[in-house]
Amino acid sequence: MRSITLILLNDALPFTILWQQLTDQRSRIGERTSMTRKIRLCSRADVPAAGMLPLDIAGLPPVAAFDVGGEIYVTSNVCTHNVALLSDGFFEGDTIECPLHGGCFNVRTGEATQFPCEVPLQTYPVIVEGGDLYTEIKDH
Ligand code: FES
Numbered sequence: 001m002r003s004i005t006l007i008l009l010n011d012a013l014p015f016t017i018l019w020q021q022l023t024d025q026r027s028r029i030g031e032r033t034s035m036t037r038k039i040r041l042c043s044r045a046d047v048p049a050a051g052m053l054p055l056d057i058a059g060l061p062p063v064a065a066f067d068v069g070g071e072i073y074v075t076s077n078v079c080t081h082n083v084a085l086l087s088d089g090f091f092e093g094d095t096i097e098c099p100l101h102g103g104c105f106n107v108r109t110g111e112a113t114q115f116p117c118e119v120p121l122q123t124y125p126v127i128v129e130g131g132d133l134y135t136e137i138k139d140h
Contacts, residue, residue, distance in 0.1 A: 035139050036139070037136065037137055038127070038135070038136050039135055039136070040057075040132055040134050041055055041063070041074065041126075041134060041135055042133055043132055044072070044128060044131050044133055045131065047066075047072055049070075050067055050069075051067055051091065052065065052066045052091045052096070053065045054085065055077070059137070060135075061076060061078065061122075062085065063077050063124060064076075064077040065133060066091060068093070068108060071108075072126050072133055073094075073107045073123070073126065074124040074125075074126050075096075075110055075123050076110075076121045079098045079100065079103060080120070080121060081101060081116050081119075086098055091107075094106055094107055094108050095107070097114070098117065103116050104117065105120070107121075110123040
């Protein structure tokens, strides 16, 4: 019994080292190939004050831009409870209410704030540059 244990340990040691080397190599490759891409969304002036604007942009799922006190936030435009476009709903302050079942989200954080919504919305970083709005997404 003792000799079997030794054989396993001897076999396991090189495998462990090899596995660690492969894992390190994979994470280095991941770092090199993970790049961000900047995508123009619209003109800043297109988003109405205290309002919202649905956006259909190549390379992105449906998103919507929201003006909250002059700050722009961009989230997915599709409710996480079922399939409904949030921009068909009611927007006030920093809350978008889904037109289908009345679930709500905070557009600044994506947090689901009203049942039946429980899964947060995807949010996107917003870059304001030269009067235009951009976002950045990671390419893999
Ligand atoms: S689809 Fe939005 S709350 Fe149900």
